Structure formats: C-alpha cells, structure tokens
Amino acid sequence: MWRFLGTRLAMGALTIWITTILVTLLIHAVPGDPVQIMYAQSQGTTPEQIEEVRRSLGLDRPIPVQYAMFIERLLHGDLGNTIRGGQPVLDVIMQRLPNTLILACAAMFIAILIGVPIGFLAAYREGSVVDISLMVLAIAGISMPHFWLGLMLLFFFALELGWLPVSGSGPLNLILPALTLGLSNAAIFARLTRSSMIDVMSQDYVQTAFAKGLPKALVLRRHVLRAGLLPVVTMMGLQFAFMMGGTIVVENIFSWNGVGRMAVEAIFQRDYPIIQGFILTFSVVVVTVAIVIDALYAVLDPRIRRA
C-alpha cells in the first residue's frame, strides 16, 4: 500500500512541478508583447511604467532566471500582484477558492446521491424496462450542456417560480449551481455504477453466494455493493477534476464568487499573474484530491491494502 501511495505522491509532485514550468513559459507564448497587451486596456501608461512592470515581472531576464525567481517567490507564498488593482494574487485566489471548493463538493455530493442508486437499480434490473429507461435518461443527461441546464434552472426556479435567488453567495444561492453541476455528473456516476455492478454480479463468488441461499439483501450489501463501488471510488478523483472544470462555467452563470469566474474575467482583462495563479491553484487542488481519493481507495481495497 505504501508503495502504491508513494508512486501516486511522486506522480502528483511531478505534475505540479511541470505546472510551474508551464506557467512560467505561458506568458512567453502570448503572441506579441505581453506587457503591452496587459496594459492595452488602461489609458495613460507611459513607456517608462511599462519598462518598470517588465522589470518587476522579471521579463527582461533570461527564462531560467525567471523560473528561479518564480519558484523563489512561490516558496515564500508570493504569486505576484494583479495587474488591475495591484493586490497580491494569492489573497485574491484564497478569498474565492473556498467558494469554488464548496460548490464542487456540494455538486459531487448531489451527483453521488443521485447517480449511484440509479446505477445500482439499473444493474439490479438489468435488461428490464426500468434499466432501459434509466439509461436513456442517463445518456440524455450526459448530452445536456451544463450551461444550458443552468440557464433553464435559473429561468424556472429563480425567475418564473421565484423560489430561489438569481445570484449572490448565500447558502440558498448554492442550491442552483450545485444542482446544475451535480445533475450533469449524476448521469456519469449512474452509468459507471451500473457497469461496475453488472460486472460484479456475474462473478462466481456472487453466484455462489446466491446459490448457497444467502438472503438477497445480504449478498447485495456484503458482496455486490462493496466490490462494485470500488471502481466508482477510483473514478471520483477524475470526476472531481471534471467538477472543478465545470465550476468555471457554472460560476459565471450564477455569479458565484469563485476562482472560475475570476479566471474568466482575468482572461478578458489579460491579467496574466491571476491566470498563472489560477492554473497553479487548479492543478494543486486536482492533484491533491486525486491523491486523497487514491489513499481512500488503497484503504478500501484489500488487494492494495495488504500488498
């Protein structure tokens, strides 16, 4: 188990290390002069000021030196300052990151709560009308653009019925964005759970358990559910990454004050320090969650736990 986790940790560290390199290079891949572009929108910037910014960002140095400077600042918890407003990027991100994580976790909770039972039911009644209609529903759910689902929920529940607020960041405001993201991912969980359960149900040991006359509920709970949920757990890391990606759009629909909305604004404003910070934060979150879920998996699966 420790070896398994060690490999995952090393892989995660490698990913984050490569991210730091890519993030440093990112600004150089911008066609044209990034400093000119960044300040194109603010009036009255003198050439001297532009040179000053270039120096402060270290863009007048060779790239390896820039990378070393970036890492040194990063180790001191400094991601630079935003172009608009000059606030520390880390503060701007840390203010909004909890909102994004709350949204992603709430959506994950909804997706599992709806998707796993549906998948289980469909697998249990494999080939029946119930199974077929649930799977038709699931493929429709997967095909539904989540930005459209979000707009429709907004239209019906906030504007037509007036049950929920249109935008803002209170607990009530969480419901619609979490539902938008959760419902579209519930379909993925349902399909995944179904195929995993069907796999397990056809295993010899499950057939044996049924054959020796164990109560159905007991076989399902002890043998099928336990083994069948493992692949679902493995997929949770990837699903969480999807959720994080999904928050970018959903936050914009519901004006949820998270890092996704911040990133899109930063792209429009060409605020590269924020974009760099966002990419780095995003990959750290995704990598960390993936490692935590792998650890969970290692604990749950006796084949890995005892290895």
Next chain:
Amino acid sequence: MQTVTEPQTQRAPPGFWRRLVRSPSGLVGLSIVLLLVFCAAFADVLAPYSPTKMGAGGRFLPPGGKYLLGTDEFGRDMFSRILYGSRITLLIGAVAVGISLTVGMLVGMIAAFRRGWIEAILMRGTDVLFSFTETLIALSFVAVLGPSLQNAVIAVGVAGVPFYARTCYSAALVETSKPYFEASIAAGAGPARLVLTHLLPNVLPTMIVVATLGVSTAILAAAGLSFLGLGAQPPTSEWGYMLAGSRDYINRAPWLMTIPGLAIAVTVLGFNLLGDGLRTSLDPVERK
C-alpha cells in the same frame, strides 16, 4: 475475452451496417447525425432568411408564423441562425477531434511500438497532461492565444490529445502482445508493415468509437468556451454564443435560450448514441 487472433482487415466487419442500424442507439444516433449533416450541407438552401440580416420582420417575435423559431434581439431569424449554426458546430467537432485524433494516435502508436525510454517519456507526459484536465488545458490555451472561435477549437483539440493518446496506446499495446504480431516480427516484417497492416487497422475500431464520442465532448467544450465569450465572436451564429446572448432576454424571449440549447443537446446526444451504437457493432465481444 477476445478469441480472434488473426488481424482483421481494414474493411468493416461483416454485417457491420446491419448491426449498427438494428441497435436502437445506433439507429437514432445515425439518423440525428445524418440530419445534422444534411442541415449543415444545405443550410443556404434550407434557410428562409440570412442568418445575419437584422430587423427584417421585427425583434423578439415568438416562434410560429412567418418566422418558424422566432426572431432574436436584432430581429434575425432564429431558424436560419440555427441551420447555419449546425455548419459551425459540425466543423468545430470535426476539426477539434481531427487534432486530438491525429496527435493522440501518433503519440499512442509510437509509444506502444517503440517502447523503452520513448514510451516512458511519452506516456508519463500524457499522464501529467491528463491530470491537468481538459478544461484547464483548453482554458490555458485560450488565455494565451486570446478569445476567438479558431483558438477555442485548437484549444479543445489539444486538450483532447492526452485521452486519445492513452486509449490508442492501450489498444496498440494489446495488439503488440498477440502471438501473430510476434510471429510477424519473427517472419521479418519491417516497422512500416507492422504499423500499417497490423497496428493501425486493429486500433482503428476503438479509435473510431472514441472519436465519435469525442465529437460530443468537443462540441460541448467549444460551446462552453463560446458561452463564456472565449470562443465564437459576434455575429457568428454559433449555438453556445447564441445561448450566452439569450441571458439578457431570458424573461422577455425564453425561446432564445431554449432553442440553441436544445440544438446543442440533440447534436451531442446524436453523437453519443452513434458512438454507443458503433461500440456494440464494432466490438467482437459484444457482437456475439
């Protein structure tokens, strides 16, 4: 388990089309996709009005009557815009998947065929990129290149590469470990023959399924970028962009929101169903 050990030919397996149209998902998916291709090909003949001509019959006309799907905030005919949008959407899907498929297959096949350190570098690199997630790769690309439809399509295409590379790699790896492949090497087949007559045709069925399902993902991702304003720019009748524009008139003209959304959903559903159908009719295991 796969029991077929001899390589399949490049032709579709016998009864492929019959099996495809007999599976409900294959039939529905194929019909939707063919309908879309028809709309896209003949958009200029089918569309009653120009997709960009403003104010002809009045703004915010509800669906029905002279304007089948109503008009938008500039008085443009929604039906014509949706028709022309199908052209853009299919093109987005084709180009983005083309990029992912070409680069992904190249990486995957080289890694599986060459092995050794080339394999290690390519596949670890793919793993790292894969854990970045497609959204982040696409968003980073747009952040660097600037918002435009062309950049969004490139971004989505590049973002898909790790997944295609991984899938192609595992499919090719299965092939290289089969007895016939080793026999072929022993018989003195050169790399070109091994790759072109053994690897490629056997990897292709898997990749066709992946690419068909991938068109859905690519269309969704590109429409998402356009929705955020990072893709298609005015006055393009791209569906995601149209959907974004509808937000300001959500109370006054809800059809501006429902129609483009439905168009995206049906398109994506079509490719998803077709992909599922292809999987069952191409897979020798499920074929039995």
